[in-house]
Amino acid sequence: MNKTIAVIEGDDAAPEAVRPVVRLLDSLQLGLTWVYPEVGDAAASTFPDSARAVIDAADTTLFGSTSGKSGAALGYLRWGKETFANVRPCRYLPGCASPLRHPEGIDFVIVRENLEDLYVGAEGPLTDLAALNLVGRTIRKPVHELGDGRYAIKAITREGTERVVSFAFDLAAKRDGKRKLTCATKHNMLRATDGLFLEVAREISADYPDIEFESFIVDDFACRMIREPERFDVVVMPNQYGDILSDAAGGLLGSLGLAASGCFGADYAYFEPAHGTAPDIAGRNIINPTATILSTTMMLDYLGLETAAARIEDALARVYADGSALTPDQGGTATTTEFCAALARAL
Numbered sequence: 512m513n514k515t516i517a518v519i520e521g522d523d524a525a526p527e528a529v530r531p532v533v534r535l536l537d538s539l540q541l542g543l544t545w546v547y548p549e550v551g552d553a554a555a556s557t558f559p560d561s562a563r564a565v566i567d568a569a570d571t572t573l574f575g576s577t578s579g580k581s582g583a584a585l586g587y588l589r590w591g592k593e594t595f596a597n598v599r600p601c602r603y604l605p606g607c608a609s610p611l612r613h614p615e616g617i618d619f620v621i622v623r624e625n626l627e628d629l630y631v632g633a634e635g636p637l638t639d640l641a642a643l644n645l646v647g648r649t650i651r652k653p654v655h656e657l658g659d660g661r662y663a664i665k666a667i668t669r670e671g672t673e674r675v676v677s678f679a680f681d682l683a684a685k686r687d688g689k690r691k692l693t694c695a696t697k698h699n700m701l702r703a704t705d706g707l708f709l710e711v712a713r714e715i716s717a718d719y720p721d722i723e724f725e726s727f728i729v730d731d732f733a734c735r736m737i738r739e740p741e742r743f744d745v746v747v748m749p750n751q752y753g754d755i756l757s758d759a760a761g762g763l764l765g766s767l768g769l770a771a772s773g774c775f776g777a778d779y780a781y782f783e784p785a786h787g788t789a790p791d792i793a794g795r796n797i798i799n800p801t802a803t804i805l806s807t808t809m810m811l812d813y814l815g816l817e818t819a820a821a822r823i824e825d826a827l828a829r830v831y832a833d834g835s836a837l838t839p840d841q842g843g844t845a846t847t848t849e850f851c852a853a854l855a856r857a858l
Contacts, residue, residue, distance in 0.1 A: 514570045514814045515544045519584055521575025522551070523788035528800040529575040531851040532807055538855065541811070541819055551580035558583035571810055574783035575803070578790060588781045590626060594774035595671065596678040597623040599757035599785060600805070601740070601764065606831030608765035608841045616741035618688065621760060622679040623753025624708075625774055627671045630750045633664035648702075667704040667749060672711040678775065679747035680719045689744035691723040692716070695732035695752060708749055729756075736760065761785065766840040768799025773809040782810040796846045799838040801827065804854070826857035 518533060520526035533545060546569060548562035562584060566572055577585050588594060603609060603617040611617075640655040640662060647654050654662065676694075683692045694712040696705035709726055716724035727735065729752045736743065736756065740763055748756070761770035770785035784802030792798055804827060811820035830836060836853035837843030845853070 512815065513542045513544065514816075515546060515568065516810070517546050517548055517566045517569035517572040519548060519550055519572065519574045519581055521783075521788060522578040522580050523576075523790040524793040524795075524798040525575035525577075525784075525788045527793070527796055527847055528784065528798045528803040529573065531848060532800055532803045533573075535804075535851055535855055535858075536807060539819060539858070541816055548584070550584040551577075557581075558587060563587060571779070571813060572781035573807065573810060574781055576784055576786065576788045578788040585783075588779075589774060592776050592779040592781070593626065594776040594780060595624065595626050596675050596775045597625040597753060597757075598682070598773045598775060598809070599623065599753070599760065600771055600809075601757075601760040603764055604769075604828050604831040606834050606837070606841075607769060608837075609763060610765060611740075611763060614740075614763065617763060619740065619743035619760075620682065620686070620745050621753055621757040622675060622682065622745060622747045623757060624671060624675040624748070624750045625753075626750070627666050627668060628704075628750030629663050629665045630754075631664060631666045633666070634661060636660075637662055665701070665704050667707050669707065669711055672708050673715065674777075676712045676715045676747055677718075679745050680715060680722055683722050683745040684719065686744065689723070689742075690721065691725065691744040692719075693732070693743055693746045694724070694726040695729040695746060695748040695756070696726070697729050697752070699728055705749065712747065732756075733759070737763070758785065766799060767802065768838065768840045769801050769805070771802050771805035771809055773806065773813070775813075780810075780813050782806040782813075796848060797839050798847050799840050800847050800851055822858065823854075826854055829857045830854050 520529045546565050548565035550558050550562045599621045601619050603614045637655045637660045645654045680692055696709045698705040698709045761767045767786035772785040773782045784806050786802050789798055808820040808823050830853050836845040836850050838845055838850055
């Protein structure tokens with residue numbers, strides 16, 4: 512099997528995690544070809560046509576996290592490729608520095624709608640709404656009369672909700688888990704938008720009679736995620752809640768350095784760690800590469816290399832169980848390079 516992967520290393524400390532992980536995967540001789548589109552500071556423009564062509568020709572993209580310099584490429588991967596489902600696993604590995612007393616049994620996935628909601632980016636001054644004379648349901652007066660301020664539009668579509676909820680149900684059917692889907696929305700306050708998301712989820716649940724379906728108001732879900740995270744399997748929610756709560760889920764494990772991410776569309780997917788660029792530790796060789804490693808195992812699954820992905824995850828679990836080569840965010844003293852070397856030995 513020969514697969515081509517476009518690699519965008521990202522900014523600040525992100526390349527320090529991406530490079531050793533790519534070397535590690537290369538050593539496994541999986542038939543992977545790595546190509547490097549020039550974006551950001553390395554390119555003549557932030558996202559030239561040549562970089563777009565490299566991404567389009569690749570089977571997938573590994574993205575290392577951006578602080579803005581490579582952001583145009585990320586925008587293309589997300590909105591240009593219409594990668595509508597952001598998949599964020601939360602699985603405890605014994606040896607992780609979880610703040611919970613009993614983190615055993617945590618193994619759920621948040622599926623975040625990735626293109627809509629408040630992230631359509633439609634914002635402006637409240638005076639723009641004067642022509643609409645839009646009356647708020649709770650304030651009972653025209654919104655533009657609130658005062659000097661700004662607005663943002665929250666957009667939830669039936670089509671967008673159908674595809675991400677169906678994706679989440681399909682994932683629940685594939686996982687060796689509880690075969691349960693949880694929907695989290697703020698439908699009690701946002702009756703039209705979040706209400707539509709929940710309505711569509713309930714409709715689609717009828718097509719999956721073997722998958723248990725439940726729903727919670729999102730703040731109730733947040734409490735339950737902390738108090739009883741082991742009860743969840745696959746959780747689907749609108750964009751903004753998924754963005755916030757998937758990072759919070761990383762906190763259950765002990766660090767965003769453990770938080771992997773994959774973004775899936777109808778015919779393309781890309782993979783990136785969820786921890787951001789960590790500018791405060793750039794150049795110190797101590798960034799935890801676990802999120803990048805787990806993002807690449809998601810990538811290998813996507814490419815049909817499930818055996819290699821399982822082998823890496825098994826070796827990673829042994830590195831954490833051993834505990835002698837963990838990075839500072841996990842209470843250890845190992846460098847990124849030393850952690851990856853320990854993983855190579857485990858493999």
